[in-house]
Amino acid sequence: MNLYVKNFLKFALIVLLQVLILNKIVLRWWPEPSGFPLFIPYIYPLYILLLPFETPVWALVIIGFILGITVDSFENTAGIHAFATVFIAYLRTNVLNALMPRNLSDYANQSPSIKNMGWMPFLVYSSFLILLHHILFFSIELWSFSNIGYLFLKILASALTSMLFIIVYLLLFTKQSSTRS
Amino acid sequence: MLIARTRTLQGTDIVSSANTVSGLMYQKQNDVVNYFGLRKMNDSLINENAHLRAMLSVSHSYDTLKDIIVRKAIDKTDSTHVVHYAEYVYRTARVINNSISAANNYITINRGYDEGISKNMAVISGSGIVGRIVHVSAHFASILSVLSVKQQVSARLKDGTIGYITWDGERPDVMIMKDVPQQIKVKTGDSVYSTSYSFFPPEIMIGTVFKTETIRKNNLQLLYLKPSTNFRDLQYVYVVENKLDPERKQLEDSVKTRP
Known part of the structure; x- marks a missing residue:
């Protein structure tokens, strides 16, 4: 399948998964003490993380904006998702350069995945950018540091849960090679 | 904001x-x-x-x-009365x-x-x-x-005291009514209604008080409400x-x- 068509379908899949299913799943780690924050898991930034290695930064930023504004339009958040997504899209290439042993241009026609990066580097890469996305998103959304402990807890709980969902997504939607490594 | x-x-x-x-x-x-x-x-x-x-x-x-x-x-021509x-x-x-x-x-x-x-x-x-x-x-x-967090609603206690309701952005089952004077006696379980000051029609139930707290600094009461709508x-x-x-x-x- 054409790379562009494939990535477009992936875009549609991940946005629909986010807005129609995950946005309805309001989670809380435990109900007592009742001050524990409610949140919904966000997996849509994963789309940015999974674009092919050699995607230029300008394309990443534009795709990030389109992705963010799409989610914004479903959630009435007026550009907050777009901001956070553009930010991590901009940083993505730098983080990958720091983590990958070889030059990024050596990985022609490949996307970041557990298979070609290994578990640890991939988890570091995705959890760092996801955490950054969540910090930006939740602090702009609440726009006040009067209750910083609550904000911190919400970011932490939400980022960890999002990572869990992302790992599940990866296990579900990556092709398993016949020889398990 | x-x-x-x-x-x-x-x-x-x-x-x-x-x-x-x-x-x-x-x-x-x-x-x-x-x-x-x-x-x-x-x-x-x-x-x-x-x-x-x-x-x-x-x-x-x-x-x-x-x-x-x-x-x-x-009389219909009498403009001094609200009909x-x-x-x-x-x-x-x-x-x-x-x-x-x-x-x-x-x-x-x-x-x-x-x-x-x-x-x-x-x-x-x-x-x-x-x-x-x-x-x-x-x-x-x-x-x-x-x-x-960016919207306040005018509210009225049972005895007619007017105040406003805010939400602190945390729990969906707790709303806050600030700046109620200390001399107003509020019990837990009291109902709070909307007023015609804000955009809501008056006398719509907002919620019931479940906790009151007096702030030492200015001697004003803080009421915690449970909204009657299940969001x-x-x-x-x-x-x-x-x-x-x-x-x-x-x-x-x-x-x-x-x-």
């Missing part, structure tokens, strides 16, 4: 859940999910019917003789998208300006207040729910149009602009 502020410009409506694409998708999704909540919805309708029946029986036994005499005394107060039009709508976990929660309904919905109308549920219409398209509208499983709402609202807005704005 600066970034998320809802502007009144027409153009910004495109990036909201009231636009046709996301509205339609939410509609389709709700068509599927709606079925699973029917039992809960029946219960809430039965409760509301019981409430309305109780109100009906009160007004039947009420002695209206006094009112009739007053009304007869008013009618507010006229409310209630429209029903189905909730097709709802959120409770954000700092500003929005609800999308399946009615738009084709059905007579317009901006700034109040939205109530069978059991209490819900929010205010902020974006409208042809067939959908999005509501800024009272669970929002978690909102299915049907009423959009309330106040027929006299444009006139009132115009008058109040004319006072504001005058130096």
Whole structure:
């Protein structure tokens, strides 16, 4: 399948998964003490993380904006998702350069995945950018540091849960090679 | 606040859940999910019917003789008397998208300006207040729910004390009424109602007090309320149009602009 068509379908899949299913799943780690924050898991930034290695930064930023504004339009958040997504899209290439042993241009026609990066580097890469996305998103959304402990807890709980969902997504939607490594 | 502020410009409506694409998708999704909540919805309708029946029986036994005499005394040409107060039009709508976990929660309904919905109308549920219409398209509208850090609602205690209700952006089942003077005796379990000062029609239930706290610094009370609307499983709402609202807005704005 054409790379562009494939990535477009992936875009549609991940946005629909986010807005129609995950946005309805309001989670809380435990109900007592009742001050524990409610949140919904966000997996849509994963789309940015999974674009092919050699995607230029300008394309990443534009795709990030389109992705963010799409989610914004479903959630009435007026550009907050777009901001956070553009930010991590901009940083993505730098983080990958720091983590990958070889030059990024050596990985022609490949996307970041557990298979070609290994578990640890991939988890570091995705959890760092996801955490950054969540910090930006939740602090702009609440726009006040009067209750910083609550904000911190919400970011932490939400980022960890999002990572869990992302790992599940990866296990579900990556092709398993016949020889398990 | 600066970034998320809802502007009144027409153009910004495109990036909201009231636009046709996301509205339609939410509609389709709700068509599927709606079925699973029917039992809960029946219960809430039965409760509301019981409430309305109780109100009906009160007004039947009420002695209206006094009112009739007053009304007869008013001549239509006599402009010193107010002959009618507010006229409310209630429209029903189905909730097709709802959120409770954000700092500003929005609800999308399946009615738009084709059905007579317009901006700034109040939205109530069978059991209490819900929010205010902020974006409208042809067939959908999005509501800024009272669970929002950028919206305050005027409220009245049982004894007539007026204050306002805010939400702190944390739990969907706790709202806060600030700055109640210390001499006002408030018990847990007291009901709080809306007033006609804000956009809601008066005497709509907001919630019940479950905790009071006195702040040492200024000797004012802080009341914690449990909202009477259950935002978690909102299915049907009423959009309330106040027929006299444009006139009132115009008058109040004319006072504001005058130096």
